[in-house]
Amino acid sequence: MSAYDAFLTTLVRGSQADEAIKFLRVMKGKNCLPGLKFFSNALDMLAKQNDFTHAIPLWDIMMGSGLLPNLIMYNAMIGLLCNNNDVDNAFRLLDEMVFNGAFPDFLTYNIIFRWLIKNKKVDQVGKFFYEMVKNESPPTHVDCSVAIATLIDGDDPEMAIEIWNYMVENRVLPLDGSANALLIGFCNLGRMSQVRQFAADMLDRRININESTMKKLKDAFYNTGTHGRDNYDSLTRRWKAL
Secondary structure: OOHHHHHHHHHHHHHHHHHHHHHHHHHHHHHOOOOHHHHHHHHHHHHHHHHHHHHHHHHHHHOOOOOOHHHHHHHHHHHHHHOOOOOHHHHHHHHHHHHOOOOOOHHHHHHHHHHHHOOOOHHHHHHHHHHHHOOOOOOOHHHHHHHHHHHHHOOOOHHHHHHHHHHHHHOOOHHHHHHHHHHHHHHHHOOOOOOOHHHHHHHHOOOOOOOHHHHHHHHHHHOOOHHHHHHHHHHHHHHOOO
């Protein structure tokens, strides 16, 4: 089979995956398909080429022959599906992979989470965040920061607070990016009493609030009148003292 493997690999590498798929279908009919190593290498090449069109039939041929993909292959395929906005099938693979002996890891969850954030699927971001935490694969601090901004913009500030609280309680460091995203988001919503509470707590924790964020807060607080100006002036004195 090594000669067949080399031939098929050459086709895939040379952007002739269509011919490779045709040949694989003939081989399947003769019950002489290559092993998992070929499929793993071919899938890796197709993923690097972002060749969604040929990766799916390759995957189907492999699964139909009884070969079970490993975690690396699942992650490659889930990433390819997300890159091509086929998140429904990405979720399907996530659900089925455990039954095939491949357990999702940090990368598996983060591929999907990043797609949900990028595409502003606010109704799904929170649910998936909880699933990630439950399975001990929480998002990175960078992804949390983007998720917080996305949730606030998408009219789910309460879920943004949930993520922030999780980060603080579990020390998902650094906190600076998410802190600034939270303050700016709530400032844009006009929820200044919460902005003041969050900012005071952040200063207590010695979290860095950006100068640009403080300027936004100043404009928003000053627009609320004398009491707002007093609140901002109190915060800025503490901020400058850090």
